[in-house]
Amino acid sequence: MWFQVLAVSCALILLPVQTLAGAKEKIAALAPSGLVLVLDDQGNELVAQNADQPFGPASVTKIVTAWLAMEVLGGDYRFETRFYLDKDRVLYVRGGGDPFLVSEELALLAPRLIEAAGNEPLTGIVLDTSYYPASLRIPGIEDTNEAYDAPNSALSVNFNTIHAVRRGKTVRSAEKQTPITPLAIAQFRARGPAGRGRISLPQDDPAVGARYAGELLAAFIAKAGGSVKGEISIGSVVEGLEPVYVHRQSRNLTEILTQMLIGSNNYIANQIFLEIGARRMGGPVSLEKSLQVAGDIFAEHDLAGAIVLEEGSGISRGNQFTARGLAKLLHHFSPHADLLRKSRAGSRYKTGTIPGVRTLAGYAVTSKNGIVRFVISLGGNTGKTRFRLLRAIERGL
Numbered sequence: 001m002w003f004q005v006l007a008v009s010c011a012l013i014l015l016p017v018q019t020l021a022g023a024k025e026k027i028a029a030l031a032p033s034g035l036v037l038v039l040d041d042q043g044n045e046l047v048a049q050n051a052d053q054p055f056g057p058a059s060v061t062k063i064v065t066a067w068l069a070m071e072v073l074g075g076d077y078r079f080e081t082r083f084y085l086d087k088d089r090v091l092y093v094r095g096g097g098d099p100f101l102v103s104e105e106l107a108l109l110a111p112r113l114i115e116a117a118g119n120e121p122l123t124g125i126v127l128d129t130s131y132y133p134a135s136l137r138i139p140g141i142e143d144t145n146e147a148y149d150a151p152n153s154a155l156s157v158n159f160n161t162i163h164a165v166r167r168g169k170t171v172r173s174a175e176k177q178t179p180i181t182p183l184a185i186a187q188f189r190a191r192g193p194a195g196r197g198r199i200s201l202p203q204d205d206p207a208v209g210a211r212y213a214g215e216l217l218a219a220f221i222a223k224a225g226g227s228v229k230g231e232i233s234i235g236s237v238v239e240g241l242e243p244v245y246v247h248r249q250s251r252n253l254t255e256i257l258t259q260m261l262i263g264s265n266n267y268i269a270n271q272i273f274l275e276i277g278a279r280r281m282g283g284p285v286s287l288e289k290s291l292q293v294a295g296d297i298f299a300e301h302d303l304a305g306a307i308v309l310e311e312g313s314g315i316s317r318g319n320q321f322t323a324r325g326l327a328k329l330l331h332h333f334s335p336h337a338d339l340l341r342k343s344r345a346g347s348r349y350k351t352g353t354i355p356g357v358r359t360l361a362g363y364a365v366t367s368k369n370g371i372v373r374f375v376i377s378l379g380g381n382t383g384k385t386r387f388r389l390l391r392a393i394e395r396g397l
Helices: 002-030 058-072 103-117 182-191 206-223 253-263 266-281 287-300 323-339 383-396
Strands: 035-039 045-049 080-085 090-094 124-128 161-167 170-173 195-200 232-234 243-248 348-354 357-366 370-379
Touching: 002 045, 002 383, 035 323, 058 253, 058 266, 058 287, 058 323, 058 348, 058 357, 080 103, 090 206, 103 206, 103 243, 124 206, 161 182, 170 182, 182 195, 182 206, 206 232, 253 266, 253 323, 266 287, 323 357, 323 370, 348 383, 357 383, 370 383
Parallel strands: 090 124, 124 232
Antiparallel strands: 035 045, 035 370, 080 090, 080 243, 161 170, 161 195, 348 357, 357 370
16 A cells, blocks of 8 residues: 555656656757746746856847836836926927827827917927937937837937828828828938838937927927917027926826837837936936946846846847846846736736847746746747747746
């Protein structure tokens, strides 16, 4: 009898070991040269395949930016845009780097601005973009028409892009909520595709994006019953003026981070990343300030050298992580895991994709180990394989 008890006991002990071995074999068969690291909630390594190789995270970087933002800014933080009015009714607009100053937000903003400034016509709009230096450049972002290469700016609308439809020389807005403006028409004629498309505004002249913001603001002021009779120009707020209206973004940081992580928007990610440095060290923003603040926080959490950033979106190949470093950061980020996209099995994840790099990281819901942290990095263009690996982790661990 005791032989039977012993046999059953041994089988129960060996079952988890055999299951784990089977999962490892499945993972190795799917991606023998891929990096896969899986840790349980106690930090025990369930899978560690090629886990000592540093890797380029691509847009998985956005998890790091989201964590830093929650640490420095907090989930209730709201970006602000300030409006001033001089005695001649010239409206001055000081941009605060709001990453979600979209058409719907301008529709909320314009009536409140008119209520604060009065219904009399404005004699001009002056756009103050000094919070972001004109020399600011984000590593990895090129001056192209691609929406993911949109330049970062203190004052820009609709993610510094134009979404329109071109038929011959005729250009119309591709969004019912967004009026078409003269600058949008000119830019899309010059740089947009035939048919429907979205283009970024040029990096070599940051004033273009600001002027587009001014034109769109003027259009929404007109829709709300006001008017702008004078020029739209770039300049500085006159010293001594007090704001007549301060617009606080209707979305708090938690909502913006959710959109940033799900949509993987590079522009939003770096607007947030730049605000991290300015919040701790004062404006104007600079990449150097944000990198310093990030480095200080990494050192506080024993992540120095494990997470190396050049910018906050993942578009730069200079970003380099270790798998164990990212897994440790995922432990710190776990209270905010529900900001990430959700799989059918309930796992939370973020993808990363640049040419030759496919990454995936987050929290997998497994059948035997509950919620585990995972990091996956693959070479080539095998985007589907990373999700096959995630399913192998969910079902096999």
